[in-house]
Amino acid sequence: MKNSATSLCMLALMALATPLLAHPLPDVAVRAHFEQSGDWMLQVEIDPRSFLPDPNVAPYLTNADLGVTPAERQEKLKAQAREYVQKVVEVVLDPVTEVKPDLAWEFTAAENAPLKLPEDPVMLTGTWRTKLPAGSTGYSIKALPAGTLSVLYHNTALGRKVERYQILFPGETSYVLDLKTFTPRTKAPPPITAESLQPAGELPDSLEGVCELCGTGSGGGYLLPTVIAVAGIVVLVTFGSRHWREAETVDGAASEAAGSGVSPAADHVCV
Numbered sequence: 001m002k003n004s005a006t007s008l009c010m011l012a013l014m015a016l017a018t019p020l021l022a023h024p025l026p027d028v029a030v031r032a033h034f035e036q037s038g039d040w041m042l043q044v045e046i047d048p049r050s051f052l053p054d055p056n057v058a059p060y061l062t063n064a065d066l067g068v069t070p071a072e073r074q075e076k077l078k079a080q081a082r083e084y085v086q087k088v089v090e091v092v093l094d095p096v097t098e099v100k101p102d103l104a105w106e107f108t109a110a111e112n113a114p115l116k117l118p119e120d121p122v123m124l125t126g127t128w129r130t131k132l133p134a135g136s137t138g139y140s141i142k143a144l145p146a147g148t149l150s151v152l153y154h155n156t157a158l159g160r161k162v163e164r165y166q167i168l169f170p171g172e173t174s175y176v177l178d179l180k181t182f183t184p185r186t187k188a189p190p191p192i193t194a195e196s197l198q199p200a201g202e203l204p205d206s207l208e209g210v211c212e213l214c215g216t217g218s219g220g221g222y223l224l225p226t227v228i229a230v231a232g233i234v235v236l237v238t239f240g241s242r243h244w245r246e247a248e249t250v251d252g253a254a255s256e257a258a259g260s261g262v263s264p265a266a267d268h269v270c271v
Contacts, residue, residue, distance in 0.1 A: 094138030
């Protein structure tokens with residue numbers, strides 16, 4: 001009985017803790033590199049898990065996996081990346097012109113780094129090198145509504161990273177990078193805080209129950225309720241183990257008393 005109950009508690013603990021070990025949700029990274037001469041390199045990085053129905057729980061394609069993946073399958077993954085990026089990202093140059101980049105796809109590590117270790121997660125990186133069309137004054141991207149993942153917007157100009165970057169959700173458009181000054185044409189919006197939403201001392205309904213320690217609310221935090229549930233199971237296991245030990249002690253005393261002919265509760269009998 002003790003072993004079966006302990007096993008059930010451990011299984012419940014593992015079931016609750018498993019989501020915490022899931023891989024991070026992938027995103028689509030779009031990186032542009034601009035030079036004074038007008039040379040322009042566009043790179044798009046896609047995690048192959050993005051092609052799956054539930055990429056959050058899907059395992060990474062590792063460098064070791066890639067080594068045993070048939071060439072036909074590798075080419076199919078590249079074709080999937082080519083089709084996928086057309087559905088989720090649109091590149092725009094001002095005056096407003098939609099760009100159709102011809103990306104050459106390769107398997108790399110994150111941020112176009114070379115694959116080295118067997119456990120390195122594999123990314124698909126598409127690269128397009130070209131020159132900016134004459135008269136181009138601005139560059140931006142759109143995260144298309146058909147996408148389901150966030151799109152990262154990074155820019156590098158004249159060998160230096162543009163400090164401002166964006167995380168776009170499906171349906172959102174990035175700021176426009178001025179191609180003369182290589183600076184954003186618009187200022188970044190101020191950060192959203194509780195004070196900016198409501199007057200001091202008044203919190204919106206959506207922030208009720210916010211945990212000051214972890215910064216999550218009852219409706220938006222997954223980690224906090226899971227940790228509480230796990231802690232509850234640990235308490236139950238501890239309490240149950242103590243109860244079982246006490247029960248075994250009483251049973252053992254009863255057995256010894258039966259062998260000697262003395263009641264285990266004899267000390268409490270009135271005569």
